[in-house]
Amino acid sequence: MQQTIPRKITIVGGGTAGWMSASLLHHAWGHLGCEVLVIDSIDIPKIGVGEGSTPALKRFFETLNIEESEWMPACNATYKCGISFPSWTTHSANNHYFHPFYSDVDLKTGKAFIHNTDLRRQGVNIDAHPDHYWLQSFLAKEYRSPKSDAKLNGTMEYGYHFDSALLGEYLKTRAKKLGVLHASDTVEQINTDQNNNITQLITQSGNIVTSELFVDCTGFSSLLIGKTLAATYHSYSDGLLNDSAIAIASSIDRSMPIPPYTESAALSAGWAWRIPLSSRYGNGYVYSSKHISPEKAEAELREHIGPTCKDMPAKHISMRLGRVEKHWHKNVLAVGLSQGFIEPLEATALMSVQFTLEEFIQHYSLDNLSQQNSFNSKINTMLDSIKDYIQAHYFLNTRNDNQYWIDVRNEQACSSKLRQIIAAWDQPLADMEEILTATDSKRAYLTPSWYCLLAGKARFNQQVADISDDKRVVNLDNIKRYFNIVTQHFPLHKHRN
Ligand SMILES: Cc1cc2nc3c(=O)[nH]c(=O)nc-3n(C[C@H](O)[C@H](O)[C@H](O)COP(=O)(O)OP(=O)(O)OC[C@H]3O[C@@H](n4cnc5c(N)ncnc54)[C@H](O)[C@@H]3O)c2cc1C
Known part of the structure; x- marks a missing residue:
């Protein structure tokens, strides 16, 4: 069967999702003549968190033929054997x-x-x-x-911790070297035709961009799939109560071995991550703003981390939990926070980015538009099953020390x-x-x-x-x-x- 490929793809957004999309799409179709352009605004900040992966990321680098010795030092990355969950039960x-x-x-x-x-x-x-x-x-x-120095029977799966800003930069530099086009610009206007397909993007500097396919990597603003195409949004907020996060870095003792795992410790109204990089720890508190104020949450997080975060600034983040119904709709594919987000308890967001792209490449190659329903339903099943797995963590807690832990045990919300x-x-x-x-x-x-x-x-x-x-x-x-x-x-x- 003949492979269908788009002649030109325009990706809006240059966060991790944007550059992962550019890397995989260019890898799949660049050599067949498909042009990939990334438009990224320097005025609109990236989310700037997201430092843990699942083993899927190993496959991402393998697909792109990128060696660990190349990308890991560039991103202050460390190995991850899994996640430790202290204090979730009594x-x-x-x-x-x-x-x-x-x-x-x-x-x-x-x-x-x-x-x-x-x-x-x-x-x-x-x-x-x-x-x-x-x-x-x-x-x-x-x-x-988790990297053995001996020959093992079979392959070893593991994940990574990394500096998300450096990972984005690394992928960007590499993709540009391989021929991905990049424009530092802000998309200000989006035009559609009578069928609601996007026809043109108009940027701050006056450029008019046309494309066969547009990829929405604009983060929580969901500019193309949400604001322009008004894709139906399915909220997860009934089942997952955490809607806010705080991130604070802390120092790491370089003379000691690095913990090869993420710690996700239950606190009074959510949980705190601790992610070891080669340069520092990334820490954060994911919490429900209905149960604790940002000020109290920050104080609790600082106490949890201890003196190594003294004088380090805190970044407060609002989270929108849910997903669009159609990730590929008309001539737009949504990837990353624009398509949806499940809170980061199991660090699944970049894995979802990767699955979305891999499935999309397969489905699009088969026969373009007739594949949309099957693609969307696969992605929805994947995201809903991740959401169930995350929600089960809360449902199974046995704490009664705070109303939060009682509220998150709500069976009706499962x-x-x-x-x-x-x-x-x-x-x-x-x-x-x-x-x-x-x-x-x-x-x-x-x-x-x-x-x-x-x-x-x-x-x-x-x-x-x-x-x-x-x-x-x-x-x-x-x-x-x-x-x-x-x-x-x-x-x-x-x-x-
Ligand atoms: C608290 C928290 C913890 C997380 N932890 C993890 C984790 O451990 N592991 C994991 O896999 N994921 C994690 N994530 C998710 C992860 O951060 C994101 O999935 C990842 O960073 C991808 O984000 P993004 O590229 O979709 O969005 P963003 O990083 O927000 O990027 C959006 C981009 O779009 C651009 N843009 C927006 N509007 C326009 C416009 N009009 N014109 C041009 N450009 C525009 C912006 O400039 C920006 O470059 C976490 C998320 C949160 C909130």
């Missing part, structure tokens, strides 16, 4: 758990985790804490890098899919794999992640039977011994000199 043994990135090396122990956790759901007294079954939890605890998943988990013999498949909930998070979340938050019947002679249980001592040997093949995660 159970003494599960006051903390780790959501690891898992790989081929975890196949056996991961199976054991699911098996033992299912027995725990049935009331067998067995340790089903996720931290004891996954390699990257062990690496994180010992501040080891989607019917999420309610079905939790109801199945609570039935000892229900097959979780089956329910996750039936609810189409594995688009972003696979079964192990759902198990880590539910077991990590200790969603178990507290009544248990003794195990002394239960032959079904996989012995944890063997798993611990195995990891104690394997972790030695991973070096400490240190600063480069």
